[in-house]
Structures are given as C-alpha cells and as structure tokens.
Amino acid sequence: MSREVVIPGETIIAGEDYLPGDGVRREGNELVASRFGLAEISGRLVRIIPLSGVYIPRRGNIVIGRVIDITFNGWSIDINAPYLAFLPIIECPRFFNRYDLAENADIGDMIVAKVLNIKTRGVDLTLKGRGLGKLEKGMIIAVNSNKVPRVIGKEGSMINLIKEKSKCDIIVGQNGLIWLKGETIEDELFSEKAIKFVTERPFVEGLTEKTKEWLEEKKK
Amino acid sequence: MSYTKRLDGRKFDELREMKAIVGIVPNADGSALFAFGDTIAIAAVYGPKQLHPQHLQDPRRGILRCNYDMLSFSVPERKKPGPTRRSHEISKVTQWALSEIVNLEEFPNTVVDVHISILQANASTRCAGINAAALALAHAGIPMKEIVSSVSIGKIDDRIVVDVNKEEEEYEEGAGSTDIPMAFLARSKKIALFQLDGGIELEQLKDAIEAAEQACKKVYKIQQEALKDIR
Structure with missing residues (x-):
C-alpha cells in the first residue's frame, strides 16, 4: 500500500x-x-x-451541530457542512411536549446526533442511539474535519489517552466540532491544548506515543 | 531603435521569480499566495456552502463566484477601495477561466466563493490571481479536472516577451506595447483565458501563444511544488 x-x-x-x-x-x-x-x-x-476542505457528511457519522431554527416538526441544525441538517421529532427517542419544541432544544443549543440519511438537498439526523442528545455545559472547539481520524487515533487510542490524562469527557464530531467537559475550566483548556497539539502535527509517525510524552510533561 | 534588451535585464522568455504558498489564510477552507516578482496575489476559497439569495441557486450544479480586488495600498498612488469597472471585468474573466476546471455537480444549490486580493501590483495581476485561485481551489478540496496556469505575454515594439512588468507595459517607443494575458489548462492544453490589449499581427500572435504555452509549463511546476509541499 x-x-x-x-x-x-x-x-x-x-x-x-x-x-x-x-x-x-x-x-x-x-x-x-x-x-x-x-x-x-x-x-x-x-x-x-x-487532506483539506469542508466536511462532507456520510451516513452513520456522529456530528455536533447548533440548532438554528425550529419548525413545526423538528429542528434545523448547522453541522458545518455545505447543506443544513434537519432533525425531525420522530427521530427523538425521549417524550416531550410537541407543541413546545424549544423546551427540548432551543435555538443556539448544541446537540450531538447521528447522520441518518443524505438526500439531494440536505441531511437528516437522528438522536436514536447511545450518547446522542443535547449537550449541556462544557465547551466546544473546532478543528478541521480531515484531522478528526488523527484526533481519534487507531481504535480510539488517541482520544482515550487525552480523556484519561485531562480527566475530561470528550465527544468528537466527525464534522470537526469537539465537545469537552471537565471538572474545572483548566482541565478543559488543557484537553483543548492536547487536541491542538495533535491537529498541528498531521504527518508525524507514532503520534500517540509523542502525545503521551507531551501530556505527561505538561501535567507536572 | 527596436527593443533588443529587456528593461529589467531578463531574457525574452524568462519569467520573473515566482513564489507560491498554499494555506496562508487560516479561516478560509482553502487559500494560496502566488507572486510574479513584485506582483503578489492571495486567494481565499470558502465553500461549498448554501447559496443565498435562493433565486441564484442552480439545482443541477454548484456555482462559482469570483471576486478580484486590488487593495488600496497595492499601487504607488493610493487606489480608492471598492469595486471598479476594471475589477468587475477581471472578476468575470477569472470566473470563466476557473469554471473550466471545477466540477461542482456533486454540490447542487451551493456556491464556492473565491476572493482574490492583490497585495502588490506590478502588471500581470489577473494572471497571478488566477494562479493563486487555482491553488486555493485545490487546497479547499473542490473536485477539479485539472489545474489552470496563467501568464501574460507582451509584444514590446516588435518582440514577444514573457511575463510583462509595469515598465514594459508602459513602453511607448516603436510600435508600443501589447499585453496578452493567457491561461492554459495543464492537462488538456486548452486555453481558458485570452485577452488582448493593443494590436498584433496574426503570425506573431501564434508565436505569442506558443510562448505562453511554454511559460505556463513553468508556472504549473511552481504550482505543483507548492501543493505537494503542504505539511
């Protein structure tokens, strides 16, 4: 190869x-x-x-997006792709008042969802699945979507390492948005630095090992 | 007295020193800088993204929009900022040259915006702009058939010269100067841009096209190196 x-x-x-x-x-x-x-x-x-360019959605991708509009049957979501995404209420597993969708997710809220379907015009999302739903607290950073495989690493090795060392909850969206939540803001900023460390070195071999060294050095 | 020696000492088929850098605008989806000597152009590409207003959308394919702008400090005498008749024309011909290479059928109802800014002007700005834009489009991951390379050919008095500079453009002795910006597609060898400002005999025009084709190969090499060098 x-x-x-x-x-x-x-x-x-x-x-x-x-x-x-x-x-x-x-x-x-x-x-x-x-x-x-x-x-x-x-x-x-x-x-x-x-190696570069905008995020192109694929079926089954986990993405993080922002609610930008509420319609009578769901939410319009901006997922940093060429097209808007739509999340219909029937794809919401939880029960809620369908006459007040803002109660569940208001404009400006961030959600993590799965790409259900890609049509000629727009993307459909679903919240049916483990760990999907509205994001509360924490912070969101953006990286280039082409660097996401590097941030995750082989079978999640890189992201698990960062999670463990920074004691943060991290969700990586395939569209390049990453949600971080730690005990303190310092923990979150530390994990952000670690992710930036990874994304700024796209062509390095054995990056997981190097990140490990870097994390241990910075942790002191 | 004919034009036997170029004003800046170059050979007749010699370009000014070229420089190309890819990825210089952090917030753009793709970007590049291209310079012919003192002429410096940067191009930033945004998209594909949804196009508004909606009536401009094409449901068959995405559309390409170009905007060429000379910054007010790019010329010796301050240029009034904003669009002019000249910048509209250059935006349009650049757009035509670039739409030959991009393939936006995968992205209906979207737009790809190309913003070209001239940081420093010393003739051949539209050529530098097209070269930079081709690099920026490739960097933005837009589906493309090939790369376009552009160069301006001049007829100074009775000699064909490659890559005209400002001094030569203003040459007035003998037959004066004729400026011919051209753009070639690197793979299919088609002409994507051809403008002519001045007068030229048909036989000499053929020589000019031949000279442009050879010069564009050199430009293409620089573009290729810049894209492959991305780290």
Whole structure:
C-alpha cells in the first residue's frame, strides 16, 4: 500500500488493472486525480484521501451541530457542512411536549446526533442511539474535519489517552466540532491544548506515543 | 531603435521569480499566495456552502463566484477601495477561466466563493490571481479536472516577451506595447483565458501563444511544488 500527495489532473498510475475510487477518474489508460489529497493504492483500488476542505457528511457519522431554527416538526441544525441538517421529532427517542419544541432544544443549543440519511438537498439526523442528545455545559472547539481520524487515533487510542490524562469527557464530531467537559475550566483548556497539539502535527509517525510524552510533561 | 534588451535585464522568455504558498489564510477552507516578482496575489476559497439569495441557486450544479480586488495600498498612488469597472471585468474573466476546471455537480444549490486580493501590483495581476485561485481551489478540496496556469505575454515594439512588468507595459517607443494575458489548462492544453490589449499581427500572435504555452509549463511546476509541499 503506497501513499502520495497528488494534485488535480495528475496521473496517479497507468494500466487497466486498477479501479478508480473516490476522487479518481479514468482517462483512457490512465487513472487521474480529480481532487487534491493523498492517493492511496490498496490492491486494485485507487482512491484519494482528502487532506483539506469542508466536511462532507456520510451516513452513520456522529456530528455536533447548533440548532438554528425550529419548525413545526423538528429542528434545523448547522453541522458545518455545505447543506443544513434537519432533525425531525420522530427521530427523538425521549417524550416531550410537541407543541413546545424549544423546551427540548432551543435555538443556539448544541446537540450531538447521528447522520441518518443524505438526500439531494440536505441531511437528516437522528438522536436514536447511545450518547446522542443535547449537550449541556462544557465547551466546544473546532478543528478541521480531515484531522478528526488523527484526533481519534487507531481504535480510539488517541482520544482515550487525552480523556484519561485531562480527566475530561470528550465527544468528537466527525464534522470537526469537539465537545469537552471537565471538572474545572483548566482541565478543559488543557484537553483543548492536547487536541491542538495533535491537529498541528498531521504527518508525524507514532503520534500517540509523542502525545503521551507531551501530556505527561505538561501535567507536572 | 527596436527593443533588443529587456528593461529589467531578463531574457525574452524568462519569467520573473515566482513564489507560491498554499494555506496562508487560516479561516478560509482553502487559500494560496502566488507572486510574479513584485506582483503578489492571495486567494481565499470558502465553500461549498448554501447559496443565498435562493433565486441564484442552480439545482443541477454548484456555482462559482469570483471576486478580484486590488487593495488600496497595492499601487504607488493610493487606489480608492471598492469595486471598479476594471475589477468587475477581471472578476468575470477569472470566473470563466476557473469554471473550466471545477466540477461542482456533486454540490447542487451551493456556491464556492473565491476572493482574490492583490497585495502588490506590478502588471500581470489577473494572471497571478488566477494562479493563486487555482491553488486555493485545490487546497479547499473542490473536485477539479485539472489545474489552470496563467501568464501574460507582451509584444514590446516588435518582440514577444514573457511575463510583462509595469515598465514594459508602459513602453511607448516603436510600435508600443501589447499585453496578452493567457491561461492554459495543464492537462488538456486548452486555453481558458485570452485577452488582448493593443494590436498584433496574426503570425506573431501564434508565436505569442506558443510562448505562453511554454511559460505556463513553468508556472504549473511552481504550482505543483507548492501543493505537494503542504505539511
């Protein structure tokens, strides 16, 4: 498996043996990049992993968003994507007064939800699932959504490390918004610093180990 | 007395020193700086995002909006800030050149905003702007067919020169100066921008296009390096 930075219009590889995946198109015998990113060749499949740009929702993603409007059957949510998201009341597992939706989540409130469906125009969200719902207290920071896999680490190794060392509750939205809640503001600011440490070093090998050292040094 | 030696001592097919940096505007989704010598342009890309007012939305594809602006301190005599007839024209031709390369069918009803600011002007600003914008669009992760590279060709008296500067643009001896900004698509070799200010014979115009194609290859190389260098 090889990885390389490619730019739009660049030939990644030639040959009939390969199949074009995300961000790759075929032009005659050549596979050409259709966007900027890391080209990854795994087996026969060639695809591009984005390095930058806005968050594009995918089904099943956990996202953090802000309520920006209340309609008769649900909430409009801004999830930092090209389109607005909508959370209908039938996707809310809790019982509440459907004539006063503001009681459950008012304009400006932050919620954590799952992407249920992506339509041609807009995104549907659901709150059915563990840990989903309105976010109370704590603080929210924003990172680039393409750095989220780094913040989470392999099977959550990085985020668990930060949670443990900073004694904070952390929810990482796939859209790059991260919710932090600790005992004190200092704990929250510390975990924010740790996350910034991770996102500012996107190309470092063995980052989990380095973060561990950094956290232990700063903790003193 | 014909134009035998360039005013700044460059060869006739030599560009000014180019500089390209990707990712210089932290708050933008994609950004880049491109410079031809003293001409410096920065481009910031925002989006795709929902387009308002709604009647401008296209349900088949996303649209591209360009805004070119010369900052008031970019020229020796302070420029009055705000849009002018000239900046409207350049915004429009830049938009046409860039819409050849972006592919926004995946994002219907959205807009991608490109803001080009000229920090320092010494001719060829629209070319520097297009080069910077192409880099910024790629950096913003917009689906693109290829990269566009742009350069201005001049006819000073009777000589074809590459990458005109202000001094040459104002050359008045002999046949005077003609300025031809051009933009080439790097992969398909198509022309995405062609403007002509002045007069030129058809035969010489062919030489000018040939010179532009060669110069754009050099520009493309700089652009490629800048994008690959992102860390």
